[in-house]
Amino acid sequence: xxxxxxxxxxxxxxxxxxxxxxxxxxxxxxxxxxxxxxxxxxxxxxxxxxxxxxxxxxxxxxxxxxxxxxxxxxxxxxxxxxxxxxxxxxxxxxxxxxxxxxxxxxxxxxxxxxxxxxxxxxxxxxxxxxxxxxxxxxxxxxxxxxxxxxxxxxxxxxxxxxxxxxxxxxxxxxxxxxxxxxxxxxxxxxxxxxxxxxxxxxxxxxxxxxxxxxxxxxx
Amino acid sequence: xxxxxxxxxxxxxxxxxxxxxxxxxxxxxxxxxxxxxxxxxxxxxxxxxxxxxxxxxxxxxxxxxxxxxxxxxxxxxxxxxxxxxxxxxxxxxxxxxxxxxxxxxxxxxxxxxxxxxxxxxxxxxxxxxxxxxxxxxxxxxxxxxxxxxxxxxxxxxxxxxxxxxxxxxxxxxxxxxxxxxxxxxxxxxxxxxxxxxxxxxxxxxxxxxxxxxxxxxxx
Numbered sequence: 001x002x003x004x005x006x007x008x009x010x011x012x013x014x015x016x017x018x019x020x021x022x023x024x025x026x027x028x029x030x031x032x033x034x035x036x037x038x039x040x041x042x043x044x045x046x047x048x049x050x051x052x053x054x055x056x057x058x059x060x061x062x063x064x065x066x067x068x069x070x071x072x073x074x075x076x077x078x079x080x081x082x083x084x085x086x087x088x089x090x091x092x093x094x095x096x097x098x099x100x101x102x103x104x105x106x107x108x109x110x111x112x113x114x115x116x117x118x119x120x121x122x123x124x125x126x127x128x129x130x131x132x133x134x135x136x137x138x139x140x141x142x143x144x145x146x147x148x149x150x151x152x153x154x155x156x157x158x159x160x161x162x163x164x165x166x167x168x169x170x171x172x173x174x175x176x177x178x179x180x181x182x183x184x185x186x187x188x189x190x191x192x193x194x195x196x197x198x199x200x201x202x203x204x205x206x207x208x209x210x211x212x213x214x215x216x217x218x219x
Numbered sequence: 220x221x222x223x224x225x226x227x228x229x230x231x232x233x234x235x236x237x238x239x240x241x242x243x244x245x246x247x248x249x250x251x252x253x254x255x256x257x258x259x260x261x262x263x264x265x266x267x268x269x270x271x272x273x274x275x276x277x278x279x280x281x282x283x284x285x286x287x288x289x290x291x292x293x294x295x296x297x298x299x300x301x302x303x304x305x306x307x308x309x310x311x312x313x314x315x316x317x318x319x320x321x322x323x324x325x326x327x328x329x330x331x332x333x334x335x336x337x338x339x340x341x342x343x344x345x346x347x348x349x350x351x352x353x354x355x356x357x358x359x360x361x362x363x364x365x366x367x368x369x370x371x372x373x374x375x376x377x378x379x380x381x382x383x384x385x386x387x388x389x390x391x392x393x394x395x396x397x398x399x400x401x402x403x404x405x406x407x408x409x410x411x412x413x414x415x416x417x418x419x420x421x422x423x424x425x426x427x428x429x430x431x432x433x434x435x436x437x438x
Contacts, residue, residue: 035254163394163406163414170393171386178385187382195382203422 003091012031020058024069027213036066036119045144045147070120074134081141090150092201098142099172099196103189106176112158117177146204155204171196222278240278241267243288249329267424289339292331293353296324310368311420317361318391318415322408336396358384365423374423383423390415397411409416 015098026047038126041062050141068158072172085094108115142165149155245266249258251430258280264271300320304313325332361384368374394411 046234148274160406160410160414160419163411165416166393167390167411167415168395170391170396172389173393174385174389175382179388187379191379192382192386195379196386198377199383199386199418199422201422202424203418205421210413 018046019050019054023050023055023058023065024072027065027069028115031066031119032114033067036062036115041065041204051070066115066120069115070132071134073116074138078134078137078141085141085145086182091145091152091154092143092205095142095168095200095204096197098145099193099200102172103176106179106189107123107189110180113176114180117173117180133168139169142168149204155182159204168196168200171199238267238269238273242269242274242277242284243291246284246288247334250285250288250338251333255334260284273279278386285334285339288334289351290353292335297353297356297360300357303351304360304364310364310371310373311424312385313367314361314419314423315416317364318387318419321391322395323395325398326408329399332395333399336392336399346401349357358388361387368423374427375425378423387415387419392416 023044026044027039030047032042033039034043041055042052044065045055048055057067081098084101085097087126088094088097106117143161146155146159146161147166147179150157150159150161175189175196179189179192181188229425242263245263246258249263249266252258253262258281260274261271263284264274268273274284278287300317300394304316307313307316325336362380365374365378365380365383369376369378369380394408394415398406398408
């Protein structure tokens with residue numbers, strides 16, 4: 001059995017919702033190893049050390065399990081990001097920290113990263129029907145950083161937070177995907193973090209705005 | 220029947236490889252409409268106006284059809300991009316044009332964009348086994364732009380083309396994905412193009428390098 005962080009908790013008489021937790025932890029392993037489509041509920045039950053039927057007490061089906069896993073993990077990630085960012089004053093500092101934390105998480109928890117970047121997209125239910133409120137919340141942390149910088153004059157006034165949050169997330173997600181899927185040998189995530197931070201901080205600073213003002217006016 | 224661009228060609232006695240073309244055109248429609256996993260070879264055959272068995276004369280299976288479709292479309296896209304970019308001198312101009320062409324293609328061919336951004340990721344064969352040489356070639360067009368700018372001194376000397384190509388592609392892909400999947404009402408692609416171009420051009424210009432030189436030294 002390979003239950004993530006099980007070593008931190010007493011296993012003898014688990015509280016009722018500890019089973020839910022064990023199933024979610026097992027699902028990360030199984031989805032990352034076999035892929036969402038080939039993963040079987042039976043494999044997840046075996047990994048979690050529960051009967052197959054137990055899984056259906058907590059989750060309707062495999063798609064529901066994937067979505068619940070996503071919501072559960074994002075809840076923890078959002079809380080950790082907000083706590084860390086609230087200690088920093090400036091927008092550029094916060095953006096720096098966001099990039100560092102996002103890629104740090106990918107590096108520390110590659111299986112979770114694999115599920116979030118690759119496997120989620122294999123669920124057509126997730127991609128097509130599910131609104132992913134926690135994902136929107138995660139993106140909004142980024143949007144708030146851009147709004148802060150625009151308000152304080154640290155960043156240029158013409159930036160659009162609702163588009164920029166997608167641009168920065170897309171960049172982070174792509175370098176994470178490459179890093180995960182090439183078995184981490186293509187480049188160090190620290191190099192990617194530096195490139196993204198350089199591009200964003202230089203690209204957003206108010207002081208550089210005059211240089212390419214004409215660019216902003218093009219259709 | 221809704222064969223893409225069929226109106227341009229005589230249909231009476233199609234040349235032998237015209238069937239392959241009709242099947243590929245039909246596959247774009249069917250994959251975009253039903254999703255890769257739910258699309259059936261039978262549906263593609265009906266859309267293309269050929270017998271089911273004919274498809275297997277050209278393609279081994281549905282995954283092979285998707286990969287062939289990808290290679291075929293990318294070949295045309297790469298040639299068009301190279302021709303257009305070769306007319307421009309500067310790296311910033313070329314980067315501008317690349318962003319404009321990428322998002323312009325998404326806007327003009329939303330079904331093809333849906334297949335390239337969403338459905339390709341639904342094929343685990345594509346994601347896990349296939350090296351996608353044409354996709355690498357597409358990314359290399361971006362890398363060459365960064366190398367050009369670095370060489371001529373237009374862009375800052377510390378940039379890393381192999382990471383930047385992923386960052387810029389990730390940003391383009393994410394805004395395309397949002398635009399496609401929200402039925403194009405979230406924002407205009409022209410606004411996204413402007414944000415990406417502003418961010419990149421300002422973020423890469425050599426003249427802004429002194430301002431945040433310390434950022435580049437961080438781990």
